[in-house]
Amino acid sequence: MSGVNEIRSAFLEYFEKNGHERVASSPLVPRNDPTLMFTNAGMVQFKNVFTGLEKRPYNRATTAQKVVRAGGKHNDLDNVGYTARHHTFFEMLGNFSFGDYFKEQAIELAWNLTTREFDLPADRLLVTVFSEDEDAALLWKKIAGLSDDRIIRIPTSDNFWTMGETGPCGPCSEIFFDQGEGVAGGPPGSPEEDGDRFLEFWNLVFMQFDQVDAETRIDLPRPSIDTGMGLERMAAILQGVHSNYETDLFKTLIASVESAIGSHASGESLASHRVIADHLRSTAFLIADGVLPSNDGRGYVLRRIMRRAMRHARLLGAREPVLYKVLPTLVAEMGRAYPELVRAEALTSETLKLEEKRFLQTLDRGLALLSDATEGMSAGEKLSGETAFKLYDTYGFPLDLTQDALRQRGIAVDLNAFNTAMERQKAEARASWAGSGEAAAENIWFPIRERVGATEFLGYETERAGGVVVALVKDGTETETAVEGDEVSLVVNQTPFYGESGGQLGDTGTMRGEGVELAVTDTRKFAEGLFVHRCKVTRGTVKLGMPLDLEVDHRRRSHIRANHSATHLIHEALREVLGTHVAQKGSMVAPERLRFDFSHPKPIEDDELVTIERLANGIILQNAPVETRLMAVDDAIESGAMALFGEKYGDEVRVVSMGVAEEGEKAGKTFSIELCGGTHVRSTGEIGLVHVVSEAGVAAGVRRVEALTGDAARRYLLEQDERVRRMASLMKVAPAEATDRLETLLEERRRLERELAEAKKKLALAGDGGAGEGMAAKSVAGVSYLGRVLEGVAGKELKGLVDEAKAKLGSGVITFVSVADGKASVVVGVTEDLTTRFDAVALVRAASAAIGGKGGGGRPDMAQAGGPEGDRAKDALAAVEEALQAA
Ligand code: SER
16 A cells, blocks of 8 residues: 555545545635635635635535645745655645544544554654644643653744635644664754654644734634645655655656656656646646746746756757657556546647657757856856846746756756846837727726736636736726725736627626625627626725625526637538638637528528528537647647637637537538637537528628527427418418418419409599599590599509500590508500690699699600699599690
8 A cells, every 4th residue: 555546545545434525626726716726725715714704514624636836835845856845747645634623633633544554653753842732742742742841942934824815724743754874864853853764744733713914813713724745755754764755656747757758766866756746737827727838927837837848858858849749658547536637638748748849949049048157257246137038038037947957057047137137028018019009998907917917718628717906997097995886997817707808798796805896787809818808886885905806607608609600600500611711801609599690691591591590500410529729829720729800819829629520621520720819618518509581792702601509499399380280270271381371371372362453453444533424535625635643553554555545545644543551653644646735744733733743744645643642533533634624
């Protein structure tokens, strides 16, 4: 039972047997603590349980917690590789009591595990206690039977554990293993304590207080227990080796480094091998928890770790990327205990390769510069800050990497000058912002961005996290507080809220803190990476520096996610069906629908639309994982990723791919690959369904489709279905026969209309218009005049009827008026023989005037006009009669 994996299992099983709930490690990026860079202890995930803010269904827990100490309060980066014990990543085994047992049982449990299960000889163990904690000393005596000289009282902060500036804390008691006289060093508290002989492997913290701020320390509601055992150290002890790096897991990793590089881990090269093995662990675990290398915040710490490992690989002779080659060994060793490593393996591998490739391009030149600059320098001298800054700025050497490279020669860096150079660069950046043309109203964000740095976005991984208020803007000016009813723009140091970009709308949600609640109505991005939350204070007062619990509206975001992923599918489907000329011209990803504008010269045919939908839904049915990778822009575009022309991308971009094409030229290949910073579903099945609801032109050569997904699509289709049912039931047929039936009905209707028009015509011509005059003409001015108002005849029929009447009459003048919707139409006909005496156009004008019309027109034998006063139709007839007499 001495392999790392077995020790971990034995520990967890022991505490499970003793009534503890086995709880999974929390992610390395803390969700519940905005003040911490990385999870730095097992108790972090239980912080609010200790303080009573959060309740869990158990009051005893045990974990194997992933820990990174490479930034913030606990930072071990500089020492890693050069000592036997330091790591950037390690596993902390712990047991916790939340107001359940306290000191006595904690000591008993620890002692029994150490001496009975792990079988460590009691005479090789000693403990420390906080000098003010007499209880603990007595309990060790009683339970372990340790003599006084083996219970060492320490008065310093070494035996008072604090998580950070604030949080639960308390006196602690540490257990040490004596590695024997052969190893240099003295017991804790002695001047030689830094030697390695007495090895601390377990820290029992008697949690009693909550450090609220620098001045205030209050009692926890109930005394609790938090313990932490370094798994790597316990493995070294149980395996009888004097360095964590000689334990089974590290031996395997280092062997893998040797074979990847063709190096040999001994003598001077030992440290480099250890650095690589250690840093690969933190890199892989951080990437698996959603951190990717960047120039800010956590991403920058990761980049520093990666580059430090790369420099050591280079020292060992590596000319090509090699770290990714060691990754499979790590995954094989630790993937069972931490399946996230397996899930992220492809992403980690590519990220390593990319980062290594890019860094190797400048590493040699940077190292040459460094060696020139330090030529002839001796230990105790300082490298100029300007050179260190140039290495940082031009060659991508983080400061600590330069320091690491000079460490063995005892050369330090002139930090003041380095900082001055850094300041100067910031001032230049500020000057260029001023000219970047963002709206004046938004200028307020630049100085804030410079002061507080870019906001760290956590929203790819989580929709809820803690954040500290770093800026508040009310009515266009910065302020320190905002009260109930105020509308404010609020910036936090890190946020799960997505800031509107790439067509995806900003998140909404809630922020809560002590006595305060805010409704977030929108989130935007300004000044290169500052996330600005538009909020309304709904309760209490929000203040600068306040920690807040930030929670995105989950439902809304999940709809947005589905719509965003569906947009990618529709985009690709459009290209497959219409051709690769289809290029994105704009998009909007909202919770309720998606809109996609693209170049295409003509409307999409119905059958094309059917195929587009079928392709997109085919990928949804694959329930394919949506994969995100970080790539160099050029590589991404080369790999076929679709990018927006003219869009500004950083050096590195997120590339989102999903699905496998089932047909066409791309069959078997990845269906959709796009550069995208948006948030997406984890697998395409979550979209449920995509349905295009409209297709239209928006500008010359640009079409727009709008679509619905998931439940919105389902409801839409349900409504359509319901409509069809109702129509079918009205027509008294089955829904499947509805269209046939409708066609028949429409055909029948057209026939009936034709027949009706005929009948009306006949009736009108045969009838007497109510005046008993029939179709008989009368004699006016010596010619036959036939003037009639034709009921129920359409205006467009009049000319035909006038022609027929002319034929019947042989010689004469005819005026037919019809009325529809209150308006009158009039046609006047003059038979050929009379056109020298009467002009139809002049006559129709007279008629038109009578019905309020404005003239009319035609030829001498046939003219027409209209007028709004339908009720004066008969006057039109009389007007023509008068005109005949006057002619
Ligand atoms: N929190 C303590 C530590 O990290 C014990 O788990 O050492």
